[in-house]
Amino acid sequence: MTRGTGSLWRQAGLLAGKDLKVFFLDRGALAFALLFPFVFVLIFSLIYGPSYTGEDRALTVYLATAEGPESISQDVIDALAAESRLNVRQVDPHEAGRALAAKSIRGYLFFHEGFTEAVRAGEDAFITVYVNPEAQTVRAALMSLAEAIAAEFRSYRVTLEALEDLLAAAPPGVRDAMVKALERGGGEGDGPAGAGGAATDAGPVIVFESVGDIEPVRTVDILIPAYLTMFVFFALAxxxxxxxxxxxxxxLERLVASSATRGSIVAGKIAGAFGRGLIQVVVFWAAGLLIFKVRMGGHPGAVILVSVLMVLAASGVGVFLATVARTKKGAASLAVFISLAFAAFGGSWWPLFIMPGWLQTLAKVTPHAWANSAFNKLMLFGATPGSVLPEMAALGFFALLFLGLAAWRFRLD
Amino acid sequence: MADAEFVVVRDLRKVFNGHTAVDGVSFTIERGEIFGLLGPNGAGKTTTIRMMSTTLPISAGDVTVAGHSVRRKPAAVRRHIGVCPQELALYLELTALDNLVFFGRMRGLSRREAAAQAMENLELVGLTDRARQPVAKFSGGMKRRVNLAIALMNRPELLFLDEPTVGVDPQSRNHIFDTIEGLRDGGMTVLYTTHYMEEADRLCRRIAIMDGGRVIALDTPHNLKARYGDPERVTLEDVFLRLTGRRLRDAG
Structure with a gap:
């Protein structure tokens, strides 16, 4: 590191430290960032009750297939039924349709005819989620399950293609040994290599780490991350x-006269905002876990990572807004407007999964939507970190975009 | 670099959106001198100081401080200067000590050096006993003294004081005068702007009077007064009004 960049980071650190100190001394800002959100959580917890949709019993997952007993779809259903944490029931497709119309079930997942052939041929294989529009939780759960099944098949297909390439490139002796080893593995049916059905006759073995651990959606599990998202963006805006x-x-002029550079000031301001956001994250999750008994899902590390990426994106938005507004009042107005609009649009006021599909698609222009989607998937529907990679990537993109714009537009005079 | 040319301002110009705020200003300041820059509102004093202190880009001309060009080596210039702006450039939530330590550390001082220098400066401006109180609770005069103390954190050779006594009571004002004279006696060079003519008369060895972005007079207070009569009877305010006229100036 050069002396110049060392000085830049030192000054940025000092500036961030000063901002954090000012933040801790400002009781109003502290209350707004750290206490006020819990007032919202409490109020809306009372309004919604302990269970967000009033569904206070564990959900039954109904699955139907148009294929026969030797099909991959039937293997999938059997594998899911064998999963002890799931309450799975296979139903006849026609009966399922009638039961849904009669509202005796709230939804089911349906494997179309030709699913097995499509999977084996490497073509698109279809799974349809049929659901009562009023049953938001069931819809979200079945969508999540269908996505998880599709993701498993995609990853197996990639593995198979890689294996095929490897086999084609291997010397004949090595190739024979590899084929034998794969056949042994496939015969035992204990790994993804035998799952796709394209290379072997073994049925798919789908490993669910936590997907499908479907329980009633608790209000606090939605509200805590939703208001964390809203208030992190609000405070940092x-x-x-x-x-x-x-x-x-x-x-600022005095800082410049004190040898602070534009780079160190921008970096310091971003770091200060990031630090404040991290404090909010720590307080939110600590209070969420200890007071509200929030369940972070099977991968709390992923929930924290999403939180950190969200704070980074929010820090960028905050500093960027400073380059757009000209006065304190203007900046405050802009911050309030952007924060509230993004929060409503991005799923912080109501869960994204109850919004119409087209609105869910539109909401993706906000970082809130990606953050809330990731939190919902991880905390409500037991998704794995891998399945929220798109959300994490989107938050990373928003962070880079706004931090870049802020650095580019920031002027000292 | 000779002591007589510690600061050299040469044909300095600043143009804002077609408006010339500073129009070919030139002067030199000797090492250890208190140099007054006077003028009505909108004369270009603050713009000149901001260019000299590297915080505003120069449109044309140049300034050298201790042999370093503001245009070419602003970072080198900043090591030699301290700036006490007209506004109270303070963090009101922080204590006086925290303000000083923060700006000292931004100047490159270690935590220990900054704390020691801060206490020394607070003693200089008579605020040692209030060091750990938030600046927000200070009176206007005390805030002005903190503003000055921050400017001294890097022990500058050249101190810019832009109207440092605005809105302070006579006690604080006299304390500030004593501090400035003490700094001068210690070898510091000071560029001082004010609207109070008696302050300039008391403190400054030489005075430049600006109007319309130009220097219209530059001399010692005695010689300036002598231009218009008996220096013992003519005041600097008389000189100022004769040179700049009685027309009201509302520009900032």
Missing amino acids: LTAETLIAEKESHT
């Missing part, structure tokens, strides 16, 4: 106001 206050009070 107000960073814009503090940055403009530095301009208006001429402390």
Whole structure:
């Protein structure tokens, strides 16, 4: 590291430390960022009750297939039924349709005829989720299950293609040994290599780490991450106001006269905002776990990673807003407008999965939607970290976009 | 670099959106001198100071401080200067000590060096006993003294004081005067702007009067007064009004 960049990071660290100190000394800001959100959580917990949809019993997953007993879809159903944590029932497709119409079941997952051939041929194989529109939880659970099944098949297909390439490139002696080893593995039916059906006759063995651990959706499991998202963005959007206050009070000019560079000031402001956001994350999850008994799902590390990426994106938005607004009032107005609009649109006021499909698609222009989608998947539907990679990538993209724009647009004068 | 040319301002210009705020200003400041820059509102004093202190880009001309060009080596210039802006550039939530330590550390001082220098500066401005109180609770005069103390954190050779006594009571003002004279006696060079003519008369060895972005007079207070009569009877305010006229100036 050069002396110049060392100085830059040192100054950025000092500036961030100063901002954090000011944050801790400002009781109003502290209350707004750390206490006020829990007022919302409490109020809405009371409104919605302990269970978000009023579904207070464990859900039964109904599965139907148009294929016969030797099909891959039947193997999938059998594998799911063998999963002890799932309450799975296979139903006849026609009976399922009638039961859904009669509202005696709330939804089911259906494997179309030709599913097995399509999987074996490497073509698109279809699974349809039929659901009562009023049963939001069931819809979300079945969608999540269908996505998980599709993801498993996709990953097996990639593995098979890689194996085929490897076999084709291997010397004849090695190839024979590999084929024998694969046949042994496939025969035992204990790994993905035998799962696709394209290379062997063995049925798919689907490993569910936590997918399908379907229980009634608890209100706090939705509200805590939703309001974390909303208030992290809200508080960090107000960073814009503090940055403009530095301009208006001429402390920014004083910093420049003190040898602070544009780079160190931007980096320091972003780091300060990021630090404040991380404090919010720690307080939220700590209070969520200890007071509200939130369940973070099977992968709490992934929930934390999503939180950190969200804070990074929010820090970028906050500093970017400071480059757009000209006055403190303007910055505050912009921060409030953006925060509330994004929160409503992005699933912080109501779960994304109860919104119409087209609105869910549109909501993806907000970082909130990606964060809330990841939290819902991980915390409500037992998704694995791999299945929220698109959400994480999107939050990373938003972070890079806004941090880049902020760095590019920030001016000292 | 000779002591007589510690600061050299040469044909300095600043143009904002077609408006010339500073129009070919030139002067030199000797090492250890308190140099006054006077002028009505909108004369270009603050713009000149901001260019000299590297915080505003120069449109044309140049300034050298201790032999370093503001245009070419702003970072080198910043090591020699301290700036006390007209506004109270302070973090009101922080204590006086925290403000000083923060700006000292931004200047490259270690935590220990900054703390020691901060206490020294607070003693200089008479605020040792209030060091650990939030600046928000200070009176206007005390805030002004903190503003000055911050500017001294890097022990500058050249100190810019832009109207440092605005809105303070006579006690604080006299304390600030004493501090400035003490700094000068210690060898510090000071560029001082004010609207209070008696302050300039008391403190400054030489004075430049600006109007319309130009320097219209530059001399010692005695010589400036002598231009218009008996220096013992003519005041600097008389000189100022004769040079700049009585027309009201509302520009900032």
